[in-house]
Amino acid sequence: MDNPILLNYSTHENIVAFSTTRKGGCSKGPHAGFNVNAYCGDNIDDMMENRRSLCNKLGITPDRLIMPHQVHGVECRAIDEDFMQLDEAQRKDALEGVDALSTQLKGVCIGVSTADCIPVLLYDPVTTTVAAVHAGWRGTQQRIVVCMLQFMTQRYGVDPRTVKALIGPGIGMESFEVGQEVYDAFAKAGHPMDTIARRYKDSAADDMTKWHIDLWESNRLQLIKNGVEADNVVVSGICTYQNNDLFFSARRQGVNSGRILTAIMIK
Numbered sequence: 001m002d003n004p005i006l007l008n009y010s011t012h013e014n015i016v017a018f019s020t021t022r023k024g025g026c027s028k029g030p031h032a033g034f035n036v037n038a039y040c041g042d043n044i045d046d047m048m049e050n051r052r053s054l055c056n057k058l059g060i061t062p063d064r065l066i067m068p069h070q071v072h073g074v075e076c077r078a079i080d081e082d083f084m085q086l087d088e089a090q091r092k093d094a095l096e097g098v099d100a101l102s103t104q105l106k107g108v109c110i111g112v113s114t115a116d117c118i119p120v121l122l123y124d125p126v127t128t129t130v131a132a133v134h135a136g137w138r139g140t141q142q143r144i145v146v147c148m149l150q151f152m153t154q155r156y157g158v159d160p161r162t163v164k165a166l167i168g169p170g171i172g173m174e175s176f177e178v179g180q181e182v183y184d185a186f187a188k189a190g191h192p193m194d195t196i197a198r199r200y201k202d203s204a205a206d207d208m209t210k211w212h213i214d215l216w217e218s219n220r221l222q223l224i225k226n227g228v229e230a231d232n233v234v235v236s237g238i239c240t241y242q243n244n245d246l247f248f249s250a251r252r253q254g255v256n257s258g259r260i261l262t263a264i265m266i267k
Contacts, residue, residue: 004034004054009121009166009234011264015130016058016109017121019168019236019262021246025050027258035248035258037113039069042258058109058265066091066110067261068098072138076151079103079110099139100148102131104156104266111263115248116240118170118215119262120145120223124158130264137178140218141186146226160227165234168262169247172239173214174200183211191218 005023008016025034026049031042036051038044055062066079069092077083077098084105086094101110102122110132112119117136122145123129133139133148145165152158177200187193196218199209216235224230240247240260248258 004050004057006057007169007236007238009168011121011123011164011166012125014128014267015123016265016267017123017166017263019119019247019260020054021260022248022258023246025053030253030256031258036065036261037067037259039113040115040259041256054261060107060109060265064108065263066095066101066103066108067113068095068101070099070113070134071097072136073097073099074139074142074144074147076100076102076148078151078155079105079108081105084108100131100133100144100151102129102148102152102155104129106266109263109265111261113259113261114168114170114240115250115253115257115259116171118219119168119260120219121166121168121262121264122148122152123164123264124152124156124162125164126162127156127158128266129156129158130266132262132264135215135219137176137182137213137215140215140222141189141191143189143222145219145222149223149226149228161229163223163228164232165223165228167216167219167233167235169236169238169240169243169260170215171241171249171251172216172237173198173212175239175241175251176212176215177210178213180211182213186213186218192221195221
């Protein structure tokens with residue numbers, strides 16, 4: 001069993017938080033080597049072997065590693081004791097179309113899958129609540145991190161002022177070229193375009209410029225605007241497109257590449 005190489009985050013002694021890298025798994029081709037996502041075309045046996053390897057490293061059984069089937073929406077789901085009692089088919093249904101998870105259960109690892117999209121981990125030390133959020137450009141534009149903060153407040157009584165946030169590896173502004181329609185979608189939704197967008201020269205035509213959007217900064221600003229203290233937001237600053245040797249990047253490899261898992265667990 002290959003040992004996965006993780007990017008670990010310093011959060012709290014009672015919290016495990018990490019992003020997987022491409023190192024240490026048995027997947028092949030565009031999924032090589034460490035992929036635990038079931039929805040990107042990987043060989044099921046290789047993917048399951050990688051999951052077992054990760055769970056072994058975390059000291060949990062595979063049924064306590066929870067990942068949703070994401071659809072670039074803003075649906076948030078709580079992982080509670082009722083969910084843990086569901087059978088495999090029921091769990092799959094409950095996780096369909098979900099892009100953010102939260103829990104207060106110990107020894108349950110919740111995570112989201114990305115390959116250029118932005119993963120955000122949240123932890124509230126007062127209520128001992130954790131969350132994992134998938135914020136691609138659509139989720140960022142729809143303010144999914146705000147949806148999760150509101151969800152945590154309503155369900156667990158979380159005060160955003162005590163929340164710690166970690167924005168994990170994703171595509172950086174320099175690499176995230178977008179069409180005018182994406183820029184317009186952000187602008188229409190009231191995002192601060194002067195802050196999160198700028199034009200870069202098109203590499204294929206020196207006389208043209210293309211919009212680029214800073215998804216890291218957009219999510220950071222959304223968290224701060226909605227009560228999270230600026231000092232409590234950490235941005236990894238790791239661009240998956242520019243570091244494709246270590247992290248999966250759909251823009252470099254295609255949509256059927258493997259996926260990074262960014263996850264959090266209460267010990």
